[in-house]
Amino acid sequence: MRPDRLKPTLLIIAAILAGTIGWCGHVLLLPVALAFPIIWARAQTRSVAAIVSAGYYLAASRGLPQGVAAFYASGLWLGLLLWLCASLSFVTVHAVLWTKELGVRPFRYLLAVVLMAVPPFAITGWTHPVTAAGVLFTGWGWWGLAAITAGLMGLVTRMWPAVAIAFAGLWLWSAAFWTDPKLPEGWRGVDLQLGSSLGRDASMQRHRDLIATVKDLASGGISNVVLPESALGLWTPTVERLWIKALQGTIISVVAGAAVVDAEGYDNVLVVLPADGGRILYRERMPVPGSMWQPWRSWLGETGSARAHFFANPTAAIGDHQVAPLICYEQLVVWPVLQSMLRDPDFIVAVGNGWWTKGTSIVAIQRASTIAWAKLFAKPLVPSFNT
Structure with a gap:
């Protein structure tokens, strides 16, 4: 040749x-x-x-x-x-x-x-x-x-x-001299292996199992627990009341993924659940293009797409801390983490629901990317993934 x-x-x-x-x-x-x-x-x-x-x-x-x-x-x-x-x-x-x-x-x-x-x-x-x-x-x-x-x-x-x-x-x-990012004191991310049922199984038993997991961690001195993307399924008043009642009498704070649905589409969110009431902590800036974010639906007069809040809520307050939330696909692209770092948050919370990536390296790449960004900016990292 x-x-x-x-x-x-x-x-x-x-x-x-x-x-x-x-x-x-x-x-x-x-x-x-x-x-x-x-x-x-x-x-x-x-x-x-x-x-x-x-x-x-x-x-x-x-x-x-x-x-x-x-x-x-x-x-x-x-x-x-x-x-x-x-x-x-x-x-x-x-x-x-x-x-x-x-x-x-x-x-x-x-x-x-x-x-x-x-x-x-x-x-x-x-x-x-x-x-x-x-x-x-x-x-x-x-x-x-x-x-x-x-x-x-x-x-x-x-x-x-x-x-x-x-x-x-x-x-x-x-x-x-490599070391992985540290966890913030009192914080723990939960990795689950519930496959595609996470976020789709809305049964009381599923919620009770997740609550039991949270309380087990709390008994070991952890006061802030992070659950993966979609962990709570649809965010409704019923789900909120169930968790608030379960957390009464504790000092546990739970950050978990959920979906907020309305007539036009839905938001992929993180909610925070202290015992005195829940609230939406963060709305995803960049849902997965094609599978979640489908802007052409609105152009055709259809509904069902996840909304992309491109430059909104780069950080969120949890107690005395400012955190940089990253949900799933946001860990693969550059601007969400850099936008968050402009606010100098105390640490990064990275969640994902990667059941569909089984047999691929996608979740591993997400983890590697978030670790790299956390190390660059010397920030603690709280990861939580479902596979």
Whole structure:
């Protein structure tokens, strides 16, 4: 094979490996994703840059077809279609902004980094290499974000070997001294393995079982318990009264996922339940596109879509604490956590209901992403997932 034909093939293979390894669900492997800008910059033509971008994104999001098929109980074809559609914004941005001109390439890539971090392109902008900042620049906060952004620009220049060596040194140092984020004192997240029944089983027995789980933790000195996304099902006055009655006489505070439904659609929310009364703590800013957030329904005069509160309620108050809530898909994209960090919250609460991702790495990637952001900003983290 001629060298000029071999190079694009090698670049595509390298991009697929970067996406596969970097987004395998192990937080310390996130820096592998930083190979993508190097590969993108080595593309000889715009079409090769587009294919390289597609290879990286599709490999990183490889769990989507199987997950969508499980969620909709459909054939794999629907998952494949949504998988390809999800890649369009990433591929389009990186193809359009690719250039041969060395002088402007870093600024073109900076624009790609920004566009894939904020809506509308960032709605499907997970697999963002900037997430690796939490591994390389642990505790640096906004300075760490600035440093990795500058480094990403350097990786698309002729100086990329020096930048890559510097990143590799930081990576090894971080791995040698790595510790997971701490839990806030008195807080505990509950991981459940209730599959698709969580949020759909509205029986009294299910609520009693969850209440018993909460009280068991409280007996061990935990006063604040976090339950996964959708744990309470539909948020109704009856559910609220049941939990308030169960928590009377205790100092337990419960944060749990639920859904608030009205005639136009629904909100995916977190509620907080102290013994003296419950309230909605947080409304999800970015529900899962396609499966939950379906804006075309309103355009067609239909109902049933989850609402997206894109830039609302970045933090929420629980007692004396300000927390940054992240529900499910919000852990995969960039802007919700950065918007929350602008308010300097005390810690992060990350919940998910990933029963439909069984057999994929999606929940592991969610965990790795939230850990990375918590480490970057030196924030405690309370995770709670159902699988």
